[in-house]
Structures are given as structure tokens and as C-alpha cells.
Amino acid sequence: MSRFHKLLVTDVRKTTREASIVSLQPEDAARFEFEFVPGQYLTFRHSSDEGEELRRSYSLCSAPDEGVLQVGVKKVEGGVFSTWVNETLKPGMTLEAMPPMGGFHQPFDTPAPRQFLAFAVGSGITPILSIMKALLTDQPQNRFALVFANRSINTIMFRDELEDLKNRFLGRMNIVHILKTGGDDAALFQGRLDRAKCDQLLAHWIDARAVDRAYICGPEPMMHDIAASLREQGLNETQIRFELFGSTPKPRRSAARSSKAPTTDRVAATLTLDGATSEVGTTRDISILDTALQNGLDAPFACKAGVCSTCKCKVLAGEVEMVANHALEDYEVADGYVLSCQAFAVSDAVSVVYEDH
Ligand SMILES: Cc1cc2nc3c(=O)[nH]c(=O)nc-3n(C[C@H](O)[C@H](O)[C@H](O)COP(=O)(O)OP(=O)(O)OC[C@H]3O[C@@H](n4cnc5c(N)ncnc54)[C@H](O)[C@@H]3O)c2cc1C
Incomplete structure (x- = not known):
């Protein structure tokens, strides 16, 4: 298939x-x-x-x-x-x-009016634009504030569309442009969107206590700065949603980091994909995803860096170590899901299933 x-x-x-x-x-x-x-x-x-x-x-x-x-x-x-x-x-x-x-946006159980805040850097605007249009259309009392950071005015993606949306959702949508270089009326702030800038915005421009949910999308280090600032303003983990477009690569896993002393380097892997189960041999330093691909299985994958969730699978038996995770929620990890590109067997046998997304 x-x-x-x-x-x-x-x-x-x-x-x-x-x-x-x-x-x-x-x-x-x-x-x-x-x-x-x-x-x-x-x-x-x-x-x-x-x-x-x-x-x-x-x-x-x-x-x-x-x-x-x-x-x-x-x-x-x-x-x-x-x-x-x-x-x-x-x-x-x-x-x-x-x-x-992907699960950047999670639907709400009730349609109550809500206040949203989003931070986008560069092309990080794309999912936020989709979410913003949907939330402002779905519920006529929803409000959305966007902090959008770019290099210069000429690099602002969807600049005209954002202006049109501001007019369409008059009084319910605000945008703060932050430009790294070049003074222009479009920029309320200049420089980098870092921790200090974010603290400044939340102190003087946005009332974080009124925010029901915040969306953050862009390069990894900046995202952590913004989240830290939001947490300090009282937002909890469930209110802060992340989507990363890339991450700083982590060093490769070594066998010494396994939590259990292995009895052998060999691992018996049972992989279920599209309803068919394969039993294959692998080793502890080959990820679950590479094990599947090396054995001719058409396992889903994309970034191979723990950033997207395309290669998500569920561990049914055995133990695996996930060395990086920028995509799965805590509850998914607690339910046994792992990013197979970042998951390595720790026990002598593992069994996983790729479910339909
Ligand atoms: C969930 C998700 C959603 C995304 N959404 C968007 C989106 O909406 N819009 C968007 O624009 N992007 C998005 N991205 C990023 C996108 O997937 C790509 O990563 C991006 O477009 C770069 O791909 P590329 O093939 O052009 O670059 P690549 O060829 O992958 O290169 C990326 C960088 O690495 C450097 N590089 C490549 N090979 C080497 C090498 N051998 N040695 C040293 N340096 C090297 C290149 O010079 C370049 O700077 C998203 C990513 C994720 C994970």
C-alpha cells in the first residue's frame, strides 16, 4: 500500500x-x-x-x-x-x-470564546495562519494576537493576507511585527525575538493572564525562550503548543546510555505495519525506523530528526530508549508511543506497531 x-x-x-x-x-x-x-x-x-x-x-x-x-x-x-x-x-x-x-492544534471540547496568542518566526507562520483563520472563523468571539518575527519587511510571508485578515476580523486580531533589520511602520519592535524581547512584550503589550492558549512555531532555541517567558507569566504546559521546523542535532546514542545492561547486542524486533507482522533481527545501535527500512518495510518517515511525528509507532512489548523527541506529547509517550527514528531497543526483544495516522 x-x-x-x-x-x-x-x-x-x-x-x-x-x-x-x-x-x-x-x-x-x-x-x-x-x-x-x-x-x-x-x-x-x-x-x-x-x-x-x-x-x-x-x-x-x-x-x-x-x-x-x-x-x-x-x-x-x-x-x-x-x-x-x-x-x-x-x-x-x-x-x-x-x-x-501532526497535532500542533488540538480541538477544544467546548466552543467557548477564547483568547489566543501566537509567536511565529519566518516560515513558522504557515501552520499558525491556518489555525488563526480557522479559530477566528469558527467562533465569532475568539480573539487572536500574533507576534511575527522576520529578518526585514521584504521577507514577511503572507504580509498582504495578514493585513486583509486584520480588516476582516476587525478588533479581534492583532499583529506585532518584529524586524531584525530596517525600521518601518510595520515593525513595532526591532531586533531578535529573544527572551528579553518576549518578556518586554508580555509586560507591556499582551496580557498573558487572559490567554487561553499560545502557539509557537519557528527555530528551536527561540521557541524555548518564548515558552520560558510564557511559563513565567503563568501559562501551564497544556496551554503552550509547539511546532518545530528543525532542531539542533543531538549526538548519536551510545550503547552505554541504555538503562538496562544488555545480555547481547542482538535484538529480536517484531514490527507490525499495515496489518502485517515481520520478525527481524537488529542491533541496539540501529533505530527502530532504520530496522524497518533495512528490512524492506515501507515504514512512514520524513525528517529523521525527532521533529515531525511521521514515524510515530507504539511499543507493545520490550523497552526502547527515545533519544530525542520534539513532537510527541507527554501523554502519548506515557501511552507507549515513540518516534521510531529516535528509538533504540534496550531490551533483547521489542515489538512495535505502526498505526494508521
Ligand atoms: C513539521 C514540519 C513542518 C514544516 N513546515 C514548513 C513550512 O510550512 N514552510 C517551510 O518553508 N518549511 C517548513 N519546514 C521545513 C522544511 O521541511 C525543510 O526542512 C526546509 O524547507 C529545508 O528543506 P530543503 O530540502 O530545501 O533543505 P536541505 O537540502 O534539507 O538543507 C537544509 C540546510 O542544510 C544545509 N545542508 C544540506 N546538506 C548539507 C550538508 N551535507 N552539509 C552541510 N549543510 C548541508 C543546506 O545548505 C541548508 O541550509 C517544516 C519542517 C517540519 C519538520
Whole structure:
């Protein structure tokens, strides 16, 4: 069973000189599989010019009720896929993507009016734009404040769309632009969005005590600074939602870090995928995901860095150590879920299942 579906590119337009908005349409048979909740992402599969298979994730920036799948791709200096999208991709071409995944936004049980706050840095605006449009449309009393940090005014993705939304949701949506360089009326603040800046914003501009939930999306170190500032203002862990687009790589795991003394380096792994179970041999220094891939199993994956949750699986038996986790919630870990790209067997035998996302 292929996890990837063909999506027709119906439009590609620039939102800045370095970023494109790509509109996509699934084939009729797969339309249902591409229904999404705001804040989810698509994982694309693409062959580089050298024939290497690339997998890259991009958050949907459209809201579910807009009836279109849209992603915003910012060109990364030296980046293979983002450069190809910005320079080569044209309407009429097709992309291959897995159905939407991710749990950045969690729906609420009750429709009470709420106050939201979001921090976005650069292309981190994409899932937040989707969530913001959905929340402001769903409940006419919801309010949304956005702190959006960019290098300069020319690099602000969705600048016009954000202005239009401010007019459409008059009085319910606020934006603070923070620009690293260049003074302009658009920037209320200058410099980096760091801990000090965030403390300053929360002291003078945003009443964090009134905030029901905060969304944070951008580069890893900055996200931790913002979360620390929000915690100090009294927000608890369940009120702070993260989506990381990349992380600082951690050193590879060594066998010495295992919590149990291994009796042998060999591990018997039982892997269940798409309803079929395979019993394979592996070692403690090969991740569960690589064990599956090396044995010809089509396990889902994308970033291989513990940032997205594409490779999530559940441990049914045995013990594994997860060396990095920037995607799973505490309750998911407590329920036995791991990111298989970051999970290594600790016991002599392990059994895992990849569930349908
Ligand atoms: C859940 C999720 C959602 C995301 N959503 C978005 C989104 O909405 N919009 C968006 O723009 N991005 C998003 N991203 C980031 C995106 O997936 C890509 O990581 C990004 O576009 C870069 O991909 P690339 O192929 O262009 O770059 P890559 O080719 O992966 O390169 C990335 C960087 O590494 C450097 N590099 C590559 N190879 C080497 C090497 N061998 N040695 C040294 N340096 C090297 C490159 O120069 C470049 O600076 C998201 C990521 C995740 C995990």
C-alpha cells in the first residue's frame, strides 16, 4: 500500500521573493484522505537531480473550510527541495505527498470564546495562519494576537493576507511585527525575538493572564525562550503548543546510555505495519525506523530528526530508549508511543506497531 498520493499543482505564486505559496489538489479518490485539521503538515517525496529520494514536511497554511490544500515554502540557502519548489515547480506538475499529519492544534471540547496568542518566526507562520483563520472563523468571539518575527519587511510571508485578515476580523486580531533589520511602520519592535524581547512584550503589550492558549512555531532555541517567558507569566504546559521546523542535532546514542545492561547486542524486533507482522533481527545501535527500512518495510518517515511525528509507532512489548523527541506529547509517550527514528531497543526483544495516522 503506497502512503503517497499524487497531488496536482494548481497554482504557484510568490508571497515574497524567497517564498512561494503552492496550491494542490488531490485526485478524487484520495480527496477524503486529505481532509485536515488546522496546523497539520504534508510530507512530500521528491527525487533530487542526483536521484536521491528526499522527504520534506510543509505545514498547510490554508484553513480546512477554504477547500484548497496550500503550503508556503520558503527558500533555504543551499536547500535542495525548497530551492526546487521556488525555482522550478509550476502549475500542472504533480507532487507526491502523504496525507496530513501532526497535532500542533488540538480541538477544544467546548466552543467557548477564547483568547489566543501566537509567536511565529519566518516560515513558522504557515501552520499558525491556518489555525488563526480557522479559530477566528469558527467562533465569532475568539480573539487572536500574533507576534511575527522576520529578518526585514521584504521577507514577511503572507504580509498582504495578514493585513486583509486584520480588516476582516476587525478588533479581534492583532499583529506585532518584529524586524531584525530596517525600521518601518510595520515593525513595532526591532531586533531578535529573544527572551528579553518576549518578556518586554508580555509586560507591556499582551496580557498573558487572559490567554487561553499560545502557539509557537519557528527555530528551536527561540521557541524555548518564548515558552520560558510564557511559563513565567503563568501559562501551564497544556496551554503552550509547539511546532518545530528543525532542531539542533543531538549526538548519536551510545550503547552505554541504555538503562538496562544488555545480555547481547542482538535484538529480536517484531514490527507490525499495515496489518502485517515481520520478525527481524537488529542491533541496539540501529533505530527502530532504520530496522524497518533495512528490512524492506515501507515504514512512514520524513525528517529523521525527532521533529515531525511521521514515524510515530507504539511499543507493545520490550523497552526502547527515545533519544530525542520534539513532537510527541507527554501523554502519548506515557501511552507507549515513540518516534521510531529516535528509538533504540534496550531490551533483547521489542515489538512495535505502526498505526494508521
Ligand atoms: C513539521 C514540519 C513542518 C514544516 N513546515 C514548513 C513550512 O510550512 N514552510 C517551510 O518553508 N518549511 C517548513 N519546514 C521545513 C522544511 O521541511 C525543510 O526542512 C526546509 O524547507 C529545508 O528543506 P530543503 O530540502 O530545501 O533543505 P536541505 O537540502 O534539507 O538543507 C537544509 C540546510 O542544510 C544545509 N545542508 C544540506 N546538506 C548539507 C550538508 N551535507 N552539509 C552541510 N549543510 C548541508 C543546506 O545548505 C541548508 O541550509 C517544516 C519542517 C517540519 C519538520
